[in-house]
Amino acid sequence: MKKKPLIILTGPTAVGKTSLSISLARAVNGEIISADSMQVYKYMDIGTAKITPEEMKDVPHYLVGEFEPDEDFSVVKFQEYAKRYIKSIHERDKVPILVGGTGFYIQSVLYDIDFDDNDSDTSYREELEDIAKTKGSDYLHRLLIDTDPESAKAIHPNNTKRIIRALEYIKQTGEPISAHNKEQRKKKSPYNYKYFVLNKDRSKLYEAINQRVDIMIENGLIDEVKQLMAMGYTKNLVSMQGLGYKEIIDYLEGNSSLNEAIEILKRDTRHYAKRQITWFKREKDIVWVNKDDFKNEEDIIEYLLCKLLQNGIIKI
Secondary structure, three states: OOOEEEEEEEOOOOOOHHHHHHHHHHHHOEEEEEOOOOOOEOOOOOOOOOOOHHHHOOOOEEOOOOEOOOOOOOHHHHHHHHHHHHHHHHHOOOEEEEEOOOHHHHHHHHOOOOOOOOOOOOHHHHHHHHHHHHHOHHHHHHHHHHHOHHHHHHOOOOOHHHHHHHHHHHHHHOOOHHHHHHHHOOOOOOEEEEEEEEEOOHHHHHHHHHHHHHHHHHOOHHHHHHHHHHOOOOOOOOHHHOOOOHHHHHHHOOOOOHHHHHHHHHHHHHHHHHHHHHHHHHOOOEEEEEHHHOOOHHHHHHHHHHHHHHOOOOOO
């Protein structure tokens, strides 16, 4: 059977994916599936730089604001929903476009990664969750360094959920989850795809990140966090541990000044962008698109369309 098309448009945070993705979708008769682990939540708009209905310009979007902040959302659930949406988009003779910066989410769909269902016994997971509450995420991360250093390098010390999953996988299977993921990456994609990674000069990217944080504060990020807390969403939730939320919560709880919170948010977002770029460099068959090499967005779109035509992903 002929493989069906899939376009991926990704890159580090604040590189400028949103505007470009709309132009691309309109040019190829496409619909967009967000591959962003935070934009999936409702009410979390400013801190996630969520695309607005006006910015969508009537291009259908999926996995944007579909889940409550206290709902469990993982790569497994993302894969399930994304595959369902891709199937629906194909059935309507449209082109699905994965847009976002969460590399593992993209990988899970691109290679149809098999996530072993080992959830029948949750006792060890619950034990690790208790340890996280008493000794903190850093303690668990050190355990992971001892048992699966490759995963520990890829998972941020604050990402308690992924650390627990990695430790649980070793306990249940006897092998590190990094070995499983490496094996899965060898699989061939079920799609005829093109994987574009946007990037630009590092200093320009960091400047864009700093400006974006300032704009978030001006647009009411503090009030957004206050509203979420008033709705009963606590700082222990995975969603509230996201960049832009945990820093403001620390400020609201008196653990830092506003200026300190803003500087920490800028610093941690820059670090996150650096980790994203490192992730994409490990991926295969990608097309790097350096925005500094183009005069404007129209030139970038023309370049992307040429690549898509060459691969038969779109037709004139």
